[in-house]
Amino acid sequence: MKTESRLQFWLRPSIYAAATVLGLLSLVYPFLLPAVTDGSSAGQARAAEMPLLMTVMLGLCLLVLIYEVQGQSMNTKLVALLGVLVAINAAVRFIEVGIPGPGGFSPIFFLIILTGYLFGGRFGFLMGALTIFVSSLITGGIGPWLPSQMLAAGWVGMSAALLPPLVSRVRSIKAHPSPRWEQGVEIGILVVFGFLWGILYGVIMNLWSWPYFSGPADQFWTQGIGVYETLQRYFSYYLLTSLIWDLGRGIGSALLLVAFGLPALRALRRFQRRFSFTQQPSYEESDLLKKDRAAEDASLPLRGSA
């Protein structure tokens, strides 16, 4: 029994870690493959199957992560809160698709980061993944890119849960911190985090799309080249196609967090307390019910009497 509970304890982080690592490894597959193969045999076949394999493996990692995350604490409060917040974020993305912002600016990361930071990694993961899924259903964005987008957005929310200890640690640098300092530290860390994820999200999505462009061009991935050359090619591909785009996303997320971070955090914290209600089913009869029952008994003839 003790062994099983110990296994139960380790099972959850093991599943999270295994699915996340496999997802990451699927994305960096093109970097590692040429290092251990000479590229002479079956190279073309592997190059052709690369995008499909990557999409399938990322999709499976996503399924496993969602299954594990949803199975822990999907009560009514979580379902309702998640549903409504995802709706707000999906509506924002719908507006973004219609009226594209500068560069890769996307306002959706603002709420994903804040909810992951406040409500924890599981909530953040579902918030990120489902925002992309629901907005794709609405805007017609369903495609082979969806699993990697969902996974990457989920990682944004999940990793935001790592920030509270960091915020506490930085806050504790000052012996007598003022509220202004505490708020500044919190927003500062969130802003840096938002900026970095703005770039990283683009890097991940590029890793997914890169093998789709495989061809004889010297910027794309081709079977049989070394790790260094693969990295060089990826770097030039990224620099030309995405860096400015991703900078737009990173700066946009950071600006949103600077402008709206504090009021949004205040509102979310207030509702976090309000959402802590618990439902206790009571089987005791209320006074009104007791009176009703007494009146009912009085009006009924006694059993066995004529």
Place this chain on the structure above:
Amino acid sequence: MIHTYVWVIWLAAAIVSLSSTRNPLYLVLILLCLAIVNNSLASRIPQGNNPNASAKFPISPLRIAIMLVGLSALFNAAISHYGDTILFRVPDWIPLLGGAITLEALIYGAINGLVLFGIFWTFMILNQALPARKLLRLIPRAFYPVAVVTSIAISFVPATVRHYHQIREAQAIRGHRLRGVRDWIPLIMPLLVGGLERALSLAEAMTARGFASGGQAENGFRERVLLLLGILMMFVGWIFRLLENWYLPGSVLIILGAILIFAMLWTVGRKIPRSTYVREHWKLRDAVILMGAILILVFILVPLPFLNKLTLSFEIYPSLNIPGFDPLIGVVIVALLLPTLFLRRELPNN
């Protein structure tokens, strides 16, 4: 209505045929088929306002095509300097871009753009053909909490947009103007707080009606162990595939891991009851379209001796040449048109 699963298999056939070729002749043929299916779907309702469609596209397919093909062609020409037909030269001192701009690279980029556009368009067609509720039903039963969240979110999106407009009008009446980023706070915060209030009411209502009031039971221990095992098998298979001589065992392990994960999710899903109010029935038309899609998948994926599969991979470098064409492959690709035969014209009130 064509069966949901038939549409999904049709989609798989279209995607597989698109991704397995760089031959512009086949690509144009596939895109023509997609255009005809798309037009048939659009003309089902004369006003072009399909209430069943799950997607409302803000950008037209033609604009997307021009954007994808154009950008891809320019990008490839700028960074790939292969090919014999040199159009002009960019000075070598410009990093990454310096070198010859060739016609071959330009055309190869355009072909890549066509493939990407084709994939995008196929999914657009699926979004047009299937309403969101049918797409939602494709979520496996094992993920029913996620499906509930998704249904709530989809139902709340129009309400959120309405709420935003109401806030904007109310603030405009008060003389609010959008001059800078900070001026968005009076719009964003009421939207967020209003949404959270609605979430609270919804949570209370769901709790009062007994929805998962005791909290959902944790996933089973055995199922989770199997899940972990499946992931680990895929992980080991992935490592094996990197090694030259372990390619086949690696592939087998990945497939077994995937099967294990799917089987586990299917087993868990079977325990969860699902109410179906309108059941979809298989009809002859579904069988015909399905057969067509399977035929395409077999012809593209299975090595058949009587097919010239080499025509699928078109090698444009080093010099421009005319691509080959196998009429049999062409005829099979035309099977993508089968849904148009069964898409009847529907009236808006239907």
